[in-house]
Amino acid sequence: MFLWVLGVGLGCSPRPAGGPPILGKGSDTMVNLAQAWAEAYAVAQPGVQVEVSGGGSGVGIAALIRGSADLANSSRDLKPAEAKSAHTATGMAPREYIVGYDALGIYVHRDNPLEAVTFEQLRELFAVDGRITKWSELGVRIPGSRHDEIVRVGRQSSGGTFEFLRHRVLNDRDFRLGTLELNGSKEVVELIANTPTAIGYSGMGFVVPGVKLLRVAERAGDEAVAPTPEATVSGRYPIARTLLVYALGEPRPEVRGYLEWILSDAGQSWVPASGFVPVPMERRQPAGRLLEVDR
Amino acid sequence: MKPRSLLPSRWRSRWIRCSETLIEAWIRISGFSSVFLVLAILFFIFREAFPVLSRPGFSLTEFLGSVEWYPTSAQRVRYGALGLLVGTASVTGVSLLISVPAGLGAAIFLSEFCTGRTRETLKVVIELLAAIPSVVWGFIGLTVMSQVLRWATPAAVGVNLLNGALILSLMSLPVIVSLTEDALRSVPDAHREAAEALGATRWQLTWRVLLPGARHGILAAVLLGTGRAVGETMAVLMATGNAVNLPTSLLDPVRTLTANIAAELGEAPAGSEHYRVLFLTGVLLFGITLVINLLAEWLVRGGRKGR
Numbered sequence: 001m002f003l004w005v006l007g008v009g010l011g012c013s014p015r016p017a018g019g020p021p022i023l024g025k026g027s028d029t030m031v032n033l034a035q036a037w038a039e040a041y042a043v044a045q046p047g048v049q050v051e052v053s054g055g056g057s058g059v060g061i062a063a064l065i066r067g068s069a070d071l072a073n074s075s076r077d078l079k080p081a082e083a084k085s086a087h088t089a090t091g092m093a094p095r096e097y098i099v100g101y102d103a104l105g106i107y108v109h110r111d112n113p114l115e116a117v118t119f120e121q122l123r124e125l126f127a128v129d130g131r132i133t134k135w136s137e138l139g140v141r142i143p144g145s146r147h148d149e150i151v152r153v154g155r156q157s158s159g160g161t162f163e164f165l166r167h168r169v170l171n172d173r174d175f176r177l178g179t180l181e182l183n184g185s186k187e188v189v190e191l192i193a194n195t196p197t198a199i200g201y202s203g204m205g206f207v208v209p210g211v212k213l214l215r216v217a218e219r220a221g222d223e224a225v226a227p228t229p230e231a232t233v234s235g236r237y238p239i240a241r242t243l244l245v246y247a248l249g250e251p252r253p254e255v256r257g258y259l260e261w262i263l264s265d266a267g268q269s270w271v272p273a274s275g276f277v278p279v280p281m282e283r284r285q286p287a288g289r290l291l292e293v294d295r
Numbered sequence: 296m297k298p299r300s301l302l303p304s305r306w307r308s309r310w311i312r313c314s315e316t317l318i319e320a321w322i323r324i325s326g327f328s329s330v331f332l333v334l335a336i337l338f339f340i341f342r343e344a345f346p347v348l349s350r351p352g353f354s355l356t357e358f359l360g361s362v363e364w365y366p367t368s369a370q371r372v373r374y375g376a377l378g379l380l381v382g383t384a385s386v387t388g389v390s391l392l393i394s395v396p397a398g399l400g401a402a403i404f405l406s407e408f409c410t411g412r413t414r415e416t417l418k419v420v421i422e423l424l425a426a427i428p429s430v431v432w433g434f435i436g437l438t439v440m441s442q443v444l445r446w447a448t449p450a451a452v453g454v455n456l457l458n459g460a461l462i463l464s465l466m467s468l469p470v471i472v473s474l475t476e477d478a479l480r481s482v483p484d485a486h487r488e489a490a491e492a493l494g495a496t497r498w499q500l501t502w503r504v505l506l507p508g509a510r511h512g513i514l515a516a517v518l519l520g521t522g523r524a525v526g527e528t529m530a531v532l533m534a535t536g537n538a539v540n541l542p543t544s545l546l547d548p549v550r551t552l553t554a555n556i557a558a559e560l561g562e563a564p565a566g567s568e569h570y571r572v573l574f575l576t577g578v579l580l581f582g583i584t585l586v587i588n589l590l591a592e593w594l595v596r597g598g599r600k601g602r
Contacts, residue, residue, distance in 0.1 A: 028562065056562070056564075059564075146449060147451040149451055151451055151452045156537070156558045156559065156562075157365075157366060157367045157559065162367075163367070166369065167369070172369035172370060173369075173370065174365050174368050174369075174370060177362060177363065177364070177378070177538075177539045177540065178538050178539065178540045178548070179538055180452070180454070180536045180537060180538045180548055181537045181538065181550075181558065182537060183532065183537075183558055187437070190437075191452070191454065194441060194442065194445065194453060195445075195451070195452045195453065197451050197452075198452065
């Protein structure tokens with residue numbers, strides 16, 4: 001909410017006049033990054049104004065369909081129905097740009113001997129019908145701690161990170177009550193750094209000295225993969241998703257210029273600063289990809 | 296030097312009369328506008344909350360009797376606010392257990408046992424406590440207090456009920472100290488003199504004369520401190536761990552009504568069921584603070600009548 005206020009505040013501040021401002025709306029996961037891009041672009045291209053707000057991926061896509069936004073930031077793929085209604089409403093097919101990757105890291109305290117987890121174990125840990133509540137049940141003894149009880153840490157229930165983990169790992173089952181829900185990615189990691197018996201999830205870019213990231217396997221027999229940028233981009237790390245920006249048809253020149261800048265080295269240098277993984281050079285598509293709409 | 300007016304006296308008196316009316320009107324508008332604003336806020340909260348009561352999926356018994364708070368569940372949305380209610384009650388209760396004795400002690404010391412520069416310095420420092428913003432308190436809870444608690448207690452995690460209660464008690468302390476001190480000072484000096492003339496020690500004077508004499512003011516101070524604690528948001532959000540939980544020990548993480556609203560309202564789509572239920576928890580909170588404030592008001596008035 002604070003960021004929203006900040007975004008609005010910055011949006012209202014006087015800037016040199018250019019064409020109509022580029023309006024970006026959508027994912028709360030991406031709102032920090034989008035804001036950083038908008039501010040940096042104001043320096044790189046003082047003639048073009050970019051205004052950014054959050055609200056959620058769905059909100060951004062709805063605004064794009066209504067025509068009240070030029071760009072929709074989304075941390076999920078556009079649904080075929082949404083592409084269709086965009087086409088019906090505007091006569092243009094949506095154009096998709098991959099602007100980064102988000103990988104969720106499973107964090108534990110540095111002293112925790114655990115190295116890898118499976119989705120099954122994460123479900124048993126975090127889901128409402130899960131059975132694992134003690135570290136000994138995972139065969140782990142935390143050195144230097146009197147406690148065996150697992151402290152579960154996560155994000156507040158309405159954020160994109162929360163929903164992503166719930167959907168991808170818990171198969172849409174509810175989280176167990178008593179999970180500490182913090183209101184920031186950094187807070188999650190810092191709390192784990194101070195709490196030897198904690199386990200939690202947060203963006204993989206927030207590593208601090210007191211914590212370590214676990215390797216993750218989707219199924220018990222699979223090789224557990226460490227959350228590295230390479231594994232994220234290639235899709236081998238199982239808790240990762242693409243960060244997308246949607247526009248419509250052939251965007252106007254200012255919007256095109258902005259998206260080309262986002263996918264340049266200058267634009268991509270802001271991605272790691274927000275805790276995400278940049279798009280590697282060979283995968284960048286500065287012109288985007290026009291989606292096919294079935295009629 | 297005698298002030299001289301440029302206007303003839305006839306004009307001056309009219310000007311004075313006119314400005315007097317204006318100032319009176321201004322003061323009256325200010326007074327009424329505060330009443331109007333409170334009523335408007337009330338109306339707004341109730342209007343946002345009430346439509347949810349008639350929704351088919353919502354049950355008031357579940358709201359007040361269940362711990363299961365799953366406002367965004369993909370399976371079945373449930374709004375059980377009992378955990379939040381217990382969270383607010385427990386954090387506030389424990390904080391009062393700490394802040395009331397400490398606050399009374401500090402106020403008695405300030406008003407009866409210390410003079411001159413010490414007194415002035417202490418008063419300034421205590422009032423400074425009130426000037427610290429609540430996010431800063433929350434930050435202290437999250438970083439400093441949580442480390443202290445993990446070192447000093449067998450807590451598994453440093454952000455918990457006790458942490459929130461300690462932070463809250465520090466925050467409500469200035470209210471309790473200043474108001475209690477005022478109450479003690481307003482005990483007539485004749486009572487003090489009479490007690491001293493009868494040979495009472497200072498301790499007897501405080502315990503037998505001043506505290507009973509100021510009891511209504513002290514109760515009001517405690518209740519206003521409670522109101523401060525119940526309504527506090529940011530600090531408890533950061534210090535309590537924000538986990539929906541029926542606490543079984545002082546060292547369990549909890550979530551309060553206020554923290555829940557702060558964490559979730561920003562992301563709940565306006566007009567949705569989740570949004571309305573959050574406003575309903577606001578109504579609940581409003582009810583709690585209203586009862587506390589009315590109680591304080593009633594006690595203060597009782598005190599005046601008694602004297």
